Amino acid sequence: MKGRISRRTFLAGAAAGATVFASGRNVSGATRPNIIFILADDLGAADLSCYGQPDYKTPNIDRLAGEGMLFTNSYSGAPVCTPTRVSFQTGRYPARLPVGLFEPIPGRQQLAERVKGLGIPTEHPTIGSLIKAAGYNTALIGKWHLGYLPEFGPTRHGYDEFFGILSGAGDYFSHVDPEGVPDLWEGEVPVEKVGYLTDLLTDRAIDFVKKSRKVPFYLNLNYTAPHWPWEGPQDERISRSLKAGHDSWTTGGSLKIYVEMMKNLDSNIGRLLTALKARRLEKNTVVIFNSDNGGERFSYNWPFSGMKLDLHEGGVRVPAIFKWPGIVKPGSISNQPVITMDWTATLLSIAGTKPDPKYPLDGEDMTATLAGRRPVYSRTFYWRTLRQGAMRSGNWKYIKEGKNDWLHDLSVDEREQGDFKEYNPAELRMMRRLFSDWEDGMLKYPPRPQ
DSSP: OTTOOOHHHHHTTTOSTTOOOOOOOOGGGSOOOEEEEEEESSOOTTOSGGGTOOSSOOHHHHHHHHTSEEESSEEOSSSSHHHHHHHHHHSSOGGGSGGGGSSSOOOHHHHHHHOSSOSSOTTSOOHHHHHHHTTOEEEEEEEOOSOOTTTOOGGGTTOSEEEEESSSOOOTTTOBOTTSOBOOEETTEEOOOOSOHHHHHHHHHHHHHHSOOSSOEEEEEEOOTTSSSOOOTTOHHHHHHOOSSHHHHHSOOOHHHHHHHHHHHHHHHHHHHHHHHHTTOGGGEEEEEEESSOOOTTOOOTTOOOOTTOOSHHHHBOOEEEEOTTTSOTTEEEOOOEEHHHHHHHHHHHTTOOOOTTSOOSSOOOHHHHTTOSOOOOOEEEEEOSSOEEEEETTEEEEEETTEEEEEETTTOTTOOOOOTTTOHHHHHHHHHHHHHHHHTSOOOOOOOO
16 A cells, blocks of 8 residues: 555665655645644554555554655754753754753653752743644643643643643553553543543543634553553553552563554544544644654564664664645655654744744754655754763764674665674764764763662
8 A cells, every 4th residue: 555665675775766745835825734743652663564565464554654744864962861852842852951861861750859840841832832822722722741740831831732741651441650650631630531541532532622722632542552551452451550660560461452552543543534524624624653762572563673672773763653734645655764853944934933043953954855845955964961972973873881882784784783883984084073063062961869
């Protein structure tokens, strides 16, 4: 089907020749569309059948890819939840903000005991606040994970509506956080609902897009699936057996449960797309599907090495699908390297607004790529965690860990098994220098409590 890429194409992601361009229609002349940005949680680069997943099908997301552009070289801003969400909400490298240095931000009780006032500062513009100021009706539904009430929360950062969880994970049935505290919110009010969380988030998203309004809307739909605890829609017994604490929530699980979570996620995205069509909003709504980092234990990360929390490709390579009716050619595939912050810049452009010049973006507006007016070009991306540092420049990938570093050539070795630094000393020196210069411009990690 359109939008599905072969394993050979996926493995050749660094090559420039496979990009299929759209018609080149003038983007600036288009009516401002509605925008839906869907962010999955811990979903790996090949967890979708349109990206080569062999064991199950994701027909609704595949259909979205068939109606839009699928990116083979898409990266997350970080290999873990909070920093990537900082990078999307702000359009900047997460290490520019104190909250972006936490991998991830601690739970509420832990945070209250150890770190005060941690979140995106309320004076810092977000994609929500900027698009709202441009005249959009805004909502964040799903996972926030960027600071807790009363100081922080989606409604304090540009979102007219919020329904979802504030912490990094929520039980799919009881809707408590890993500390065992209820964590389902309507705005700034705790609420109780019965149902599987992925279903509830979709129900609320459908309610939002069905509303009658005279202005366009922007919906940031942040699913918690397929993040742990690993519970499919029929696994309420697992929910009842969980105890408070990270260890209880991350044990267990199975590939079978993961598949059920993925199928349910795909089905819910299908429900949302059907609701758009029923409301005759489909032709004037941009829909983007992305993930916050690489997959975890049960993710199908092949052909990459590494996973969530790691800066090898498996930790930062993620799916990205962009549907823009009338602009993006259906079924197109792009090998253009992109990163989370690019979607911030792109959506601001689509909404007809600009970033705050006091907070310049690190992402780039990709509308020319989406419209087929610009061929693939080289990019340089940087990442940093407490344990590792990495950058990609062109086809070269540099990784450092402690006193050791490696140089990989992604054009021939996307699994990052070979080390090319002995054969390319000049490239290694340049990347060491560039990474050091970039890191000097970022915030330093604060001391961590024992």
